[in-house]
Amino acid sequence: MLSSLGSPRQAAAQLMNFGLILSTAFMMWKGLSVITDSPSPIVVVLSGSMEPAFQRGDLLLLWNRNVIEETSVGEIVVYNVQGKDIPIVHRIIRKFGTGPEAKLLTKGDNNPADDTELYAAGQDYLNRKDIIGSVVGYIPFVGYVTIMLSEHPWMKTAMLGIMGLVVVLQRE
Amino acid sequence: MAEQLLDQARDIFEGQIDFEGQKLAELLVNIALSLVGALALFAGYFLQDIKLAVYLGLGGTAATFLLVVPPWPFFNKNPVKWLPVAGVAPPTNIVVDEKMFR
C-alpha cells in the first residue's frame, strides 16, 4: 500500500481510477435526476409515518413528470416544506383545482391527522412545485445502512476498527 | 514474540488456498448462489410465500459463505511444486545450533 508512494506513476493511476469511480457514480445519479425530472430520484424512508407500506430504511424510486395525467389524490409524494430540509413522504388525500396552482393536502397513512401542522406557518396546502416526485418503485431495507450509521455513531468507529484490523492482518 | 504472534494471526486470517482451490472456490460460489437464488424464487412463487423465499435465500447464502470463505482442506489438495533453484548447487548440509540438517 505504502509502496505505491514510491512510484508516482502508480499513485497517479490509482488517483485517476478513484476519480473515475466517483465521477461515474455522480453522473449516474445526475442522469437519473434528468430522466425523472426530480432533484433526488432515490430517497431513503426516514420515518414510520407511512407504515406498514414503508419502513425506515426502505428505498423509494421517484418520478416527477406528468406525462399522462396530473399528480392526483392517492399518489404517494415526496415534498419539501419551505424552511425545512428534510423531505417528507406522504399520500395526497385532497386536491382542489388543476394545474400548477392546484391545492394539495397530504397525510401519512400511519398518522391520525393530516399534514396541515407540518406545513410552513400560514400554509394550508401544497402546490405542485413543492413536490419533488411521486413514488413509483420500492426496494425494501437496502437504505438501512445509512440510518444505522447516522443514528449509532459507535458503528462508524466499529467499522473503522474492523478496517484497521484487516489492514494490519493483511500481508502486502 | 509479538512479531511471531502477529505472523501466526496473519496466517490464520489470510486463509491461503492453492490455485486449483481458487478455481474450485470460484465455481462453487457461482453454482451455489445461483442455485439458492433459483430455489428461493421458485419455492416462493409456487407456494406464494415471500417470507419463505427470503429465508431460503439468506440461509442458502450463509451456507455458501461457510462453504467457501474458510480455507477448508479440499481447497489445498494441489500445493504448488516449486522447481529447484537453477544454477546453484543445493547445499549439502546446513549447520544450525550445532545440529546438522540435511
Add this chain to the structure above:
Amino acid sequence: MYSSVVRLQNTFGFFTTVAFVVASLVSLSDFLSARTPTVDLLKTTSLQVVKGRPHYYSSKKEEYAIIKFSLDADLSSLFTWNTKQVFVYVTAEWPSLGSQNNTNQAVIWDKIITAPSSDHLANIGPIERKRLKKSAGGKPIDPSRGKLQLKNQRYKYQITHPSGRIASQEDVVLKLHYNVQPWVGILTWNQEQTWGKWQALKGAASKKFALPALKKKDEGKKNKTTRT
C-alpha cells in the same frame, strides 16, 4: 480468491447480483397473476352538510359535508405473494364552477389491508393483531381479506372546500380506488383500461348526487345551546 478476505468480498459481490436478479423477477411475477377486481355496489346512504371550524382555535367557519355510504367490492385477486398491503380509499369528486371535469377530489374513507406477510408491521393493538393473524389461518396469503362489504359506513374524513362552501354542490360522485403496495417492485393503482392480465376496475363510481343545503339555522342554534 487466494485469501479469505478476497473470497468474502467476491461471494458478497455475487450475492448482491443474485439478490438483485431474484428481486427483479419477483417484481415481474406480478404481471403473471390476473387482477380481476370488481365493484358490485357503491352508493351513498346519508348526506349532510354542517358548519364547523377547521381547528378549535379557528375563527373561520366552514361548511363540511358528512357522507355515509355502502360498498360491496371484491379485491381479492390483488393479493399475491408480492403484495405487502392494499390501500383502499373512497373519494368524493366534484366539478368546479364552469368546468366539466371533476377538479375537486377528497378522500372520505380509507383502509389499509395488510397481507399476512406484513401483519407484524401493522399499526394495531396486540389483540387486534392476534385476531388478524388468526384470520389468515397460517396461510402465506389471504385473498379473502380483499372482500369488502360495508353497510352505511361512516366517513373517516369530513370534507370541505378551500372556499369554505360545499352545501348544495351538484354532480358529486363517490369513487373507489386502490393502491397495491408490493414487497419489491412498482406501486400500482386501479386502472381505467385493461392492461395485460390486469383488468380495469369497472363500476367504481357511484351515481351522481347533490349535497343537501346547509342544515337550518335554528337547528344549529339548538345544537349550540345543548352544548353550552
